[in-house]
Amino acid sequence: MSENLEQSFVAxxxxxxxxxxxxxxxxxxxxxxxxxxxxxxxxxxWKAYPKFRGDSKFSTWTYRVALNTAITLYRKxxxxxxxxxxxxxxxxxxxxxxxxxxxxxxxxxYKAVYQLNDIEKALVFMxxxxxxxxxxAETLGxxxxxxxxxxxxxxxxxxxxxxx
Amino acid sequence: xxxxxxxxxxxxxxSDSFQQISEKEIYKMIHKRSSSIVKWIFIISxxxxxxxxxxxxxxxxxxxxxxxxxxxxxxxxxYLTYFNYLVGLIFVYxxxxxxxxxxxxxxxxxxxxxxxxxxxxxxxxxxxxxxxxVIISIFSFLIVFLYNPDMALLREKLAVDEKAMATTIxxxxxVILAFFGLFWCFYRLVYGTLLRRLYANYKExxxxxx
Numbered sequence: 001m002s003e004n005l006e007q008s009f010v011a012x013x014x015x016x017x018x019x020x021x022x023x024x025x026x027x028x029x030x031x032x033x034x035x036x037x038x039x040x041x042x043x044x045x046w047k048a049y050p051k052f053r054g055d056s057k058f059s060t061w062t063y064r065v066a067l068n069t070a071i072t073l074y075r076k077x078x079x080x081x082x083x084x085x086x087x088x089x090x091x092x093x094x095x096x097x098x099x100x101x102x103x104x105x106x107x108x109x110y111k112a113v114y115q116l117n118d119i120e121k122a123l124v125f126m127x128x129x130x131x132x133x134x135x136x137a138e139t140l141g142x143x144x145x146x147x148x149x150x151x152x153x154x155x156x157x158x159x160x161x162x163x164x
Numbered sequence: 165x166x167x168x169x170x171x172x173x174x175x176x177x178x179s180d181s182f183q184q185i186s187e188k189e190i191y192k193m194i195h196k197r198s199s200s201i202v203k204w205i206f207i208i209s210x211x212x213x214x215x216x217x218x219x220x221x222x223x224x225x226x227x228x229x230x231x232x233x234x235x236x237x238x239x240x241x242x243y244l245t246y247f248n249y250l251v252g253l254i255f256v257y258x259x260x261x262x263x264x265x266x267x268x269x270x271x272x273x274x275x276x277x278x279x280x281x282x283x284x285x286x287x288x289x290x291x292x293x294x295x296x297x298v299i300i301s302i303f304s305f306l307i308v309f310l311y312n313p314d315m316a317l318l319r320e321k322l323a324v325d326e327k328a329m330a331t332t333i334x335x336x337x338x339v340i341l342a343f344f345g346l347f348w349c350f351y352r353l354v355y356g357t358l359l360r361r362l363y364a365n366y367k368e369x370x371x372x373x374x
Binding site for chain 2 (some may be wrong): 006009014017018022038039042043044046047048051052061065067068071072073074075076102105106108109113117118122127128138139140141142143147149150155158159
């Protein structure tokens with residue numbers, strides 16, 4: 001029984017692991033910290049899995065647990081570099097359709113997003129993932145209207161960071 | 165915002181560019197230990213509860229009191245001990261109930277407030293015990309001072325010398341203050357590092373809803 005549970009969990013997680021990677025990309029800098037957070041999220045997901053009823057999609061459930069772990073439960077270890085190691089994110093930039101100006105802007109945007117606080121990052125993350133405001137609000141535990149207002153403020157903040 | 169749309173495009177393009185982790189590695193991961201703050205808060209809480217429950221043991225006033233032929237004081241102290249254990253049990257129960265409500269599947273705000281609630285229960289318990297210790301210390305001091313025949317000389321001296329009386333009270337007050345100060349520093353140290361980020365994020369979330 002428990003082995004079956006393990007098997008189905010590992011298979012589902014393996015298929016959905018990019019969600020976790022993306023959260024790690026936003027909340028950590030450097031490969032070690034990325035792995036560290038990935039592991040903690042995996043442990044938390046596994047701990048919560050027996051209560052996963054399947055009434056929501058595995059991916060939706062993963063979003064919530066993973067974000068909660070990144071924002072609330074994760075204890076940054078000493079290995080984690082707190083400054084933005086944005087060069088390490090260069091590997092996300094691919095050579096296809098290379099547009100110098102656009103690439104520069106994207107790099108600056110990543111850099112700006114790293115300067116946001118944990119909660120703001122969560123909003124940006126869900127925005128980038130095309131989540132609607134209802135889901136954003138429910139995940140964070142705030143009202144839908146306020147989630148919208150906050151997102152607009154974040155856009156303003158990002159603009160300010162880009163054009164100081 | 166044009167730049168944000170650009171970022172979204174790039175974000176999506178790179179969604180599957182991560183080095184994939186194999187099932188075997190995931191198997192290994194789920195058998196590793198968590199290092200989440202909840203685990204640390206749990207360990208520290210259990211330590212706090214045990215230390216403050218048994219701190220009364222160090223406060224052994226029985227011998228002095230027995231010497232004084234006032235059995236009613238001993239009976240009162242015994243009742244107080246039972247009462248203390250009852251309060252301890254109630255606190256442990258509340259702590260356990262709050263701890264079990266901590267779940268990663270609820271909203272971020274609910275998760276944070278569950279953690280803070282659990283934390284506060286322990287904090288109240290520790291303050292309660294500190295209070296009891298201070299009260300017992302003051303009472304023991306007074307009782308010994310008033311009833312212990314060895315103290316007669318000091319009593320007489322203090323009655324005529326107001327300055328000595330003030331000094332005695334001052335020292336007592338200072339000792340209590342130092343005791344509390346020590347605990348406060350300990351708290352700042354332990355929970356400062358553990359909960360600083362959580363408090364900041366919780367404040368930020370609450371600010372959004374205002």
